Amino acid sequence: MNSHDEMLDSVAAYALGTLPPDEASKVAQHLQTCDACREEYRFLQPAVTAVAYSAEARDDTSAGATALSPLLKARIMKKVRAEVPTPQSLPRTWGAYALAAACLALAVVTGLTDLSLNDRLTRAREQSAAQVQTLADLAAPDAQRYTFADGSVVAAGDRLYLTMRNLPAPPAGHVYQAWTLPKGSKTMAPSSTFTPENGGVAVLRLPAQATAVEAVAVSVEPEGGSKQPTTKPIAVVRI
Amino acid sequence: MEDDGRLMERVQDRDADAFETVYDRYHRLVYGVALRVLADPAAAEDVTQAVFLKLWNEPSLFRGGNFGAWIARVARNRALDAARSRAVHAGADLPESLPADDALEETALARIDGQRVREALAQLPADQREPIELGFFGGATHEQIARQTGLPLGTVKTRMRTGLRRLRNALEGAVIA
Numbered sequence: 001m002n003s004h005d006e007m008l009d010s011v012a013a014y015a016l017g018t019l020p021p022d023e024a025s026k027v028a029q030h031l032q033t034c035d036a037c038r039e040e041y042r043f044l045q046p047a048v049t050a051v052a053y054s055a056e057a058r059d060d061t062s063a064g065a066t067a068l069s070p071l072l073k074a075r076i077m078k079k080v081r082a083e084v085p086t087p088q089s090l091p092r093t094w095g096a097y098a099l100a101a102a103c104l105a106l107a108v109v110t111g112l113t114d115l116s117l118n119d120r121l122t123r124a125r126e127q128s129a130a131q132v133q134t135l136a137d138l139a140a141p142d143a144q145r146y147t148f149a150d151g152s153v154v155a156a157g158d159r160l161y162l163t164m165r166n167l168p169a170p171p172a173g174h175v176y177q178a179w180t181l182p183k184g185s186k187t188m189a190p191s192s193t194f195t196p197e198n199g200g201v202a203v204l205r206l207p208a209q210a211t212a213v214e215a216v217a218v219s220v221e222p223e224g225g226s227k228q229p230t231t232k233p234i235a236v237v238r239i
Numbered sequence: 240m241e242d243d244g245r246l247m248e249r250v251q252d253r254d255a256d257a258f259e260t261v262y263d264r265y266h267r268l269v270y271g272v273a274l275r276v277l278a279d280p281a282a283a284e285d286v287t288q289a290v291f292l293k294l295w296n297e298p299s300l301f302r303g304g305n306f307g308a309w310i311a312r313v314a315r316n317r318a319l320d321a322a323r324s325r326a327v328h329a330g331a332d333l334p335e336s337l338p339a340d341d342a343l344e345e346t347a348l349a350r351i352d353g354q355r356v357r358e359a360l361a362q363l364p365a366d367q368r369e370p371i372e373l374g375f376f377g378g379a380t381h382e383q384i385a386r387q388t389g390l391p392l393g394t395v396k397t398r399m400r401t402g403l404r405r406l407r408n409a410l411e412g413a414v415i416a
Contacts (some may be wrong), residue, residue, distance in 0.1 A: 006393065017315070018374035018381045044400070045308070047407035049351065051375045052311035054360050056353035057271035068270050072284050073262060080255050080295050150343030 011037045015044045016051075070220050071234055074168040098140070116160075134205060137161060147235045151218075153237045155210035162216060163203045167196040170220050177225045179233070180208040181215040187219060193225040216238060243306035248353045258295055261306075268289070268307060269314040271353075275376045276318035286318045287326070291400030307351070319378040359409035370395050 007030060013019050014027040014209070057068065137143055137156035144155045151164035162178050166177050170176055175195055179188040196202045206216070217233040241260070269290050273283035290313055294300070301391035302311055360368055370388070373379045377389070385395045 006396075007399045009393065009396035012403050013374070013381050013396045016371060016399055017401065018375045018379065018384070018399070020380050029243050044403045044409060046351075046410055047403040048375070049305070049308040049311060050326070050356045050361070050406055050410055052372060053268065053307070053353045054349045054356045055271040055275035055376065056266075057267040057274065068266065068287070069284060073266070076262065076288055076291050077255070077259060078256060078293060080258055083253075116298060163282075223278070 007037060008040050011040050012044055014117045015041055015048050017048075036228065045191065051122065069232055069234060070171055070174075071168060074171055086235075097200040130205075133159075135201065138203075146216075146239050148235045148237050151235060153216045154237055155239060158209045158211055159211060160206045160208055160210040160216070161203065162206055162218070163200075163201075164196065164218070165201050167200040167202055170195060173223055174220050174232075175192070175201070175223055175225065176218055178204070178206055179217040179219065179229060180201075180206060180213045181217070182208075183212055183214045185214075188215075188229060190225060190227055192218075210239075213239060247298055247306065249300055250295065258291075261294070262291055264284065265307065265310050268311055268353075272311055272314040272376075273321075274319040276315065276378070277322055282321055283318070286314065286321055290314050290317055315375065322378065356406075356410070359406055362409070363402050365406060367398045367405070370399050371402050371406075374399065 002144060007027075010023065010027050010218060011031070014024055014031075019027060027037075031041055047070050069221070137159055137163060138154055140156050142156075144154075146153045150166045151162070154163065157237040160180075164176075175193045177193045178191040181188050187200065191206045191208060192204055194202050194204055215238045217229070217236045219229045219231050219233045243261070244265070246257045246261050250261060266287060270283055270287045273286035273290075277283050277286065292309065293313075294310070300313075302353045325372075342348075360372075370381070370384050373387070374381065374386050381392060381395045381399070383394060384390075388395065
């Protein structure tokens with residue numbers, strides 16, 4: 001093999017990205033002056049691209065491919081859209097006004113119904129008591145905490161809580177759903193569905209008894225929830 | 240379908256909708272390459288996010304030509320960076336910027352069918368396919384491959400080149416329109 005054939009082989013290794021930096025820069029310089037090597041490099045480039053495409057993920061997960069978490073796009077687009085005013089920002093603003101107007105209307109209507117005043121007071125007291133209980137449980141020194149990226153599962157006595165932060169809004173038509181794995185079971189049981197508050201925070205008490213649960217998971221599901229997870233969980237915590 | 244070059248011009252103008260279209264078109268390629276390099280879905284998602292946010296923040300890094308070919312190389316290099324930061328090994332990078340005429344050459348093969356390519360790769364003799372895959376996805380230099388396989392350096396390079404040429408010829412049938 002003559003030295004130019006060897007150079008052509010080096011061009012292939014260069015195209016594939018397997019040359020150490022010093023050798024790569026030699027080949028790059030040679031390519032500037034040698035038509036035959038340049039032609040070879042051009043010819044091989046699409047083959048290198050093709051090697052990359054051979055790894056392209058497929059949507060069809062039954063074929064053994066790994067699906068991307070649907071949250072990845074939501075996370076990326078949240079950052080992208082946070083930077084620039086987009087055409088969607090106008091309807092969103094109007095949506096907020098509409099919601100505020102609806103709340104005001106509801107307040108006026110319920111305000112007119114004196115009969116329900118006691119009921120509402122009772123309900124408000126119950127909610128407030130539940131929130132105080134939640135705060136006390138989350139802050140309790142003897143509560144058991146199991147943390148994962150951007151969240152935690154807290155067991156306080158029999159009560160079980162899920163807290164999450166930095167959670168992007170779920171894709172349109174979807175919600176987050178919590179799952180609990182009963183002790184001794186191999187199947188996740190459906191638990192509460194939820195969407196994060198502004199700022200990506202969610203704190204909820206799960207209906208299951210903490211002492212009867214082996215693991216808690218969270219996945220993205222269609223609105224209304226699912227009977228079993230239909231997407232890869234974004235968090236799984238063994239407790 | 241709006242071509243990638245036009246979409247990237249809109250991304251330069253901070254058009255989030257154009258960026259979303261680019262993401263929809265190429266996230267499987269970026270994630271797939273990163274997953275193949277890292278063998279770790281969470282780490283591959285991190286690389287995917289980093290590649291696309293970098294693209295959004297510095298769209299001028301793409302200097303024309305075949306966008307898929309370019310972003311695949313960026314994904315491969317970033318995934319190898321991530322692998323190296325876990326102290327795997329030092330290796331070689333792919334040139335990400337191609338001379339303009341080389342890039343144009345590749346535009347003719349703009350849309351590559353992943354399935355057909357997988358079949359074409361599978362048909363290469365193992366002694367050609369393995370050094371190609373080790374080099375591209377494993378980030379191994381030809382010297383490291385030679386040590387691993389016990390083959391002379393020159394033989395490793397020759398097999399890489401023979402395999403790439405075969406794959407290149409098989410590609411003619413793997414291009415969509």
